[in-house]
Amino acid sequence: MFCFQCEQTAAGSACTGKAGVCGKKADTAALQDQLTSQLIDLAISARGNERYLTPAIDKMVLECLFATVTNVNFDDHVLTQLIDRVEREKARFNDKHSCQHDGCQSSTNYDISQLWNSNEDIRSLKSLILFGIRGMSAYAYHANVLGYHDKEVARFFYKALCAIGSQDAEMDTLLPVVLETGAINLRCMELLDKANTETFGTPEPRQVSLTVEKGPFIVISGHDLYDLKELLKQTDGTGINIYTHGEMLPAHSYPGINKYPHLKGNFGTAWQNQQTEFADIPAPVLFTTNCLMPPKPSYIDRVFSTEVVAYPGVTHIGEKRNFTPVIQKALSLGGYAKDMHFTGINGGKSVMTGFGHCTVLSAADTVIAAIKEGMIRHIFLVGGCDGAKPGRNYYTEFVQKAPEDSLILTLACGKYRFNDLNLGTIGGLPRLLDMGQCNDAYSAIKVAQALADAFQCSVNDLPLTLVLSWYEQKAVCILLTLLHLGIKNIWLGPTLPAFLSPNVLDFLVEKYNITPVSTPENDLTKMLSH
Known part of the structure; x- marks a missing residue:
């Protein structure tokens, strides 16, 4: 494998052995590279025929890019399914919409290893673009879940993928695309901000307790507010309390979410501590997005995932978001017999959130x-x-x-x-x-x-x-x-x-x-x- 997209990459250079520092195995890394290569192929096939791209194709591209973000998808079977989807879409696209303009490649077999082995400056700029659109795909995906789309944002993903796959790109042609990635990401973040506030209300400052009350509970991690809202609706009246974890903490500040009285507080700290913090809690944990660390055998049966998050052996909740398996697990485990007073890293008993713009x-x-x-x-x-x-x-x-x-x-x-x-x-x-x-x-x-x-x-x-x-x-x-x-x-x-x-x-x-x-x-x- 060759992977240097995260800060913790081996020796500050690249993960090249049998597994990455994040826990991703070499075979999984190879599938993610293959998936990226297929996306580049699709973008090149679509060049000149963007009018034929559909919201369904755009959504597939977001899902595939998001699946390659660090600590999201560790499941080879799921990645293989995504590769097959892109290959089928590319084949249909090439059959129906052969490119008409000069110099167009209607079919290609790009190999991402060409990027990893290219000139270091070209590799560096293309990596900035690739890793930038992987990150941006997460924001666009969350907005998409709430029904918010931006055609300019969607089309840029194809432009960026084409730039990555270009065989004759130079520094002076790649630098503008690097900065354009930043410009489009600003537009994308604005779209997500609008989606969240119009759906769940304007965030307000809120004190969040770190105490877990006695009785059954569920811990939910990640960024997807819609998943949390659905979980709160389905657990209303069940006697199950809900606690956020990690990236989900800001959800407490949204009026459309904190109106549920059984959203009680926050459990744990940042994502990298989950293997210790989740080791013996008497409750299930639901991951809605990154950052999932490989669950240990001692608690993998208590881990559930949604959206693009996947790990072998972890129960995945489908698009209909029927959280019954999570609810049943919470009820069977029963939670703590008494209130547990946890603290933050520095001993604090609560934290504040909600100071949005x-x-x-x-x-x-x-x-x-x-x-x-x-x-x-x-x-x-x-x-x-x-x-x-x-x-x-x-x-x-x-x-x-x-x-x-x-x-x-x-x-x-x-x-x-x-x-x-x-x-x-x-x-x-x-x-x-x-x-x-x-x-x-x-x-x-x-x-x-x-x-x-x-x-x-x-x-x-x-x-x-x-x-x-x-x-x-x-x-x-x-x-x-x-x-x-x-x-x-x-x-x-x-x-x-x-x-x-x-x-x-x-x-x-x-x-x-x-x-x-x-x-x-x-x-x-x-x-x-x-």
Whole structure:
């Protein structure tokens, strides 16, 4: 196998052995590469005939790309089925819609190994595009589930796949596609934000308990709010309580979801701790999206999946979302005999969430006044992915050592390193504002742009620093969006992506001043000196 799409890739270079660090086996990696190759073939076949693409084909492309994101699909049988679907669609497409324009390839047999073995700069730029659209496919998929579509977003996936499969692409032709990936992802995140708020209401700040009450319960993880809503409806009146986990925490802030009284709180911390945290809980766990770690034999019978998540031996809930097997398992296990008072990593008994762009911007006058009066000297956005690799305690220490006259915005599961800390208030606001998950990065962008407008300057001139941690492909597409917006001075860690060649990295450093994190003390000194 050859895989270097996540931050924890072996030796900071690439996973090349019998299995990846994420637990993905070489055979599974090969099937995911084959699936990607088939998608590139389909995109090349469709070039010049985009008018014949249908919403059903678009949905299939999203599902297939999403299945290749880290910690989503480990099931060879499911991946083989997806490959067969794409092959059949490509065959039908070629039979019915032969390409008419000059230079069109109506049929091809692209092999993704051509990408892994190509010139390192070309490989680097194509990898940015590929990993970017894999991450973006997750956002588009979630919006699609709620009935929200964007034709421009859908069509870009084919354009990007064609760029990846191009045999004569050069750096100067790939760089614009890299930045366009960021531009389209911004449009995609805006679509998802609209889908979530129009479906479930505008997020509101909410204190979320970390206590699990006695009696049967279900833990639900991932990002898909529709799955949670359906689970809440089907468990209403059963005596089963529901607890979010990991990426699902922000669901508590949506009025259309928190109206259910049996949505009780949050269990556990970030995704990489699940093998320990799920080991002996007397309840089932439902995964709606990534990040699934290979379940241990001791609890695999209590794990269920939906959507594109799949793992051998795990019961999968189909598109009709009949959660009866999960409910029956919860009732049979019975839950705890008494209330269990869990805490966050730092000992906190509850966490806050729900500071989306509408909430923060409603207090914009307060923030602006506090900045002008010197009460808020600086704003730090400390967000991104969490992971098991050493070095991520940097983000906890950074938040703890940030000056008391600074405001901390956070999003994504990296916040579990510090979201149970009590940092006090500033200017009438909590110093730590949880804006949601990676799906909610649009909120951070909206707030930054609003502050720039208020101070009549660019985002780069604000007393604002972005300190980002990355792990998988959704972090890649968010980074590309920030670059598309021209945002500079981003601090990135805990390590830089293995797929960035020295020349591409030099370009990003020179043009955007992307800086690798070092130590909280040194970095804070530099950030506050500008």
